[in-house]
Amino acid sequence: MIPALDQADHSHDLTQPEPTWHESLAAAIRDPQVLLQRLGLPLTLLPQTTRAAKQFSVMVPESYLQRMQPGDLNDPLLRQVLPLGDELLDVPGFIADAVDDQSARIAPGLLKKYAGRALMIVTGACAIHCRYCFRRHYPYNEEPRRLEDWQPALDALAADESIHEVLLSGGDPLIVPDRRLSDLIRSLEQIPHLQRLRIHSRLPIVLPNRVGPDLISLLTESRLTPIMVVHANHPHEIQRDCADALRTLVRSGVTTLNQSVLLRGVNDSVDLLQELSERLINLGVIPYYLHQLDRVQGAAHFEVDEAFGLSLIKQLRKRLPAYAVPRYVREEAGQPHKSPLE
Ligand SMILES: *Cc1c(COP(=O)(O)O)cnc(C)c1O
Ligand code: SF4
Numbered sequence: 001m002i003p004a005l006d007q008a009d010h011s012h013d014l015t016q017p018e019p020t021w022h023e024s025l026a027a028a029i030r031d032p033q034v035l036l037q038r039l040g041l042p043l044t045l046l047p048q049t050t051r052a053a054k055q056f057s058v059m060v061p062e063s064y065l066q067r068m069q070p071g072d073l074n075d076p077l078l079r080q081v082l083p084l085g086d087e088l089l090d091v092p093g094f095i096a097d098a099v100d101d102q103s104a105r106i107a108p109g110l111l112k113k114y115a116g117r118a119l120m121i122v123t124g125a126c127a128i129h130c131r132y133c134f135r136r137h138y139p140y141n142e143e144p145r146r147l148e149d150w151q152p153a154l155d156a157l158a159a160d161e162s163i164h165e166v167l168l169s170g171g172d173p174l175i176v177p178d179r180r181l182s183d184l185i186r187s188l189e190q191i192p193h194l195q196r197l198r199i200h201s202r203l204p205i206v207l208p209n210r211v212g213p214d215l216i217s218l219l220t221e222s223r224l225t226p227i228m229v230v231h232a233n234h235p236h237e238i239q240r241d242c243a244d245a246l247r248t249l250v251r252s253g254v255t256t257l258n259q260s261v262l263l264r265g266v267n268d269s270v271d272l273l274q275e276l277s278e279r280l281i282n283l284g285v286i287p288y289y290l291h292q293l294d295r296v297q298g299a300a301h302f303e304v305d306e307a308f309g310l311s312l313i314k315q316l317r318k319r320l321p322a323y324a325v326p327r328y329v330r331e332e333a334g335q336p337h338k339s340p341l342e
Contacts (some may be wrong), residue, residue, distance in 0.1 A: 021203075021210040025127055025175070028061040028207075032083065035060060039078065040071045052083030055298065056136045059129040064206045067236055076234045076266045080130050084301070087131060091300035096137035098294040100333030109143040110153040114337055117165040117198075118157060120150075122173035122184070127207040132263060132302045134294035134331075140171060147183050158191045165196040166224075174203040178214045189223045197224035200259075202231040205238075208245035216252045226254045229288060233260045233267050235275040243283060250284035257288035260326065262309050263302045270315040277316070277324040287326035292341060294331060306330075306341060313342055 019027070029035050032049040035058055036042070049058075060081045068075045104111040112118040124140025126133075144150050157163055166188055173181070188194055199219075203210040219226040228249055232238055238246070249256045258280050260267065267273060277287045290313070293303050313328045329338035 019209065021207055021212065022177075024061055024063065024207055024209055028059050028127065029065065030057065030059055032058050035065075035082065038065060038070075039068060039075075041073055045073075045082075048085035049083045052085060052087040052131075052298075055087065056083070056129060056131070056133075058083060059126065061127055061207045063208055063241055064128060064237075067239060067242075074265065076272075077236055079266050080132070080233065080263070081128060083131060086301040087298040089300065090297070094295045094297045094300045096297050098134055098296040099331045101135070101138065103333075107153040107156040109150065110156055112160075112163070116162060117167060118160075118163050119167040119169050120153060120173075120184075121170055122168050123171040123176055125175045126170065126172040127175055127203050127210075130202075132261060132293060132296070132299040134296045134299075135171070136296060136298065147180070147187070150184065150187070154187055154191070157188070157194065161193045164193060165198055166194055167198045167200055169200040172201050172203055173199055174201040174210050174215070178218060182218055185218065185222055185224070194224060196227060197222060198227040198229060200229045200231070204228070204230045204245045204249060205232045205242055208241040211245035211248050216248065216254075219254050220252055228254050228256045230256065230258050230285070231260070232258055232276065232280070233263060235272060235279050238276070238279040238283070243279075246280075246283045246285050256285045258285050258326075259289040259291060260287075261291045261293055261302075262304045262312075262328075263293065264304050266302070268304045268308070268312070270312050270319070273312060273316055274319050277320055277326070281321075281324045287324055289338065290326040290328045291338075292328070292330040310341060 029038065032053050033043070033046055036045060058081065064077060068077045101111055104113045106112045109121045110118055111121065121143045124138065124143065144153065157166065185197065188197065246256060260276065262268060267276065280287055292306060292309060293299060309328060313325065316325050328341045330341055332339045
């Protein structure tokens with residue numbers, strides 16, 4: 001049973017002040033044992049979970065945990081965040097830099113693969129650790145942190161008049177406090193040929209209280225046209241505080257798109273993909289991409305066969321308006337755009 005979309009979250013104690021997003025982030029679950037205990041799952045899993053978490057640690061915000069079904073090891077949200085022994089298997093073809101980010105790096109923290117747009121790795125940090133993440137092995141320590149460290153990237157953007165859109169990515173760029181984000185956006189606004197600012201973030205989904213008045217002002221008061229690309233994979237993610245955050249973005253006039261990754265045991269079903277698209281479009285969020293999994297080391301058990309993925313999209317097309325069907329794509333190193341699979 002999928003909880004109703006508009007169901008408000010009254011589960012918290014109304015006498016307590018709402019936590020700030022910084023507090024929610026600080027309170028995220030980082031201990032595998034706590035994650036298992038909170039969901040009433042068997043502690044016999046702990047040895048493999050702990051071993052897998054040594055390669056890529058556990059991180060689950062409370063709001064996200066609240067959307068899981070306690071006691072269900074196959075919960076589709078839990079599957080995205082619970083480390084399993086499968087991650088330690090070495091599978092041929094699954095490598096550390098699956099999308100060849102390193103050869104697209106035109107300045108520290110700046111990747112340019114496609115015409116007209118460049119991507120800034122604003123931070124390596126995230127509010128959640130997705131086990132299938134394609135940048136789980138990215139060498140974030142080598143990227144800029146302070147504003148002055150960004151100067152070479154800003155200079156590279158200023159020097160290339162063909163770039164009209166800057167993508168803030170990571171990691172998760174919205175994990176950066178508004179003050180720092182604002183400084184970065186101000187610097188970008190001074191580059192005359194930039195027209196659009198696109199933010200790729202999972203925070204509106206996993207830490208919805210990040211979408212507050214300050215962030216909205218930052219986005220809507222900029223000279224640059226704001227575009228938000230969020231990342232939800234399953235309809236159960238789009239409920240309660242997350243639905244509120246998406247509605248806020250859309251009603252503020254921020255073009256909001258969603259990208260998903262096709263994940264075995266999470267969303268590899270036409271019914272689920274349909275439900276996900278419907279929940280998104282009901283809130284005014286447009287399904288943008290459905291990504292074929294990048295073949296990153298440790299994520300092989302999430303891979304869905306491409307022919308099956310294609311059959312899902314074909315069925316989806318029969319059920320939904322065209323704008324609600326995401327483009328099924330794969331990222332191929334060296335290609336001038338994401339490669340359509342249909
Ligand atoms: C995926 C990606 C983009 C965005 O591609 P769109 O098709 O515009 O969404 C831009 N730059 C890099 C380096 C990317 O990996
Ligand atoms: S939020 Fe995005 S970058 Fe961060 S772990 Fe998840 S998929 Fe990776």
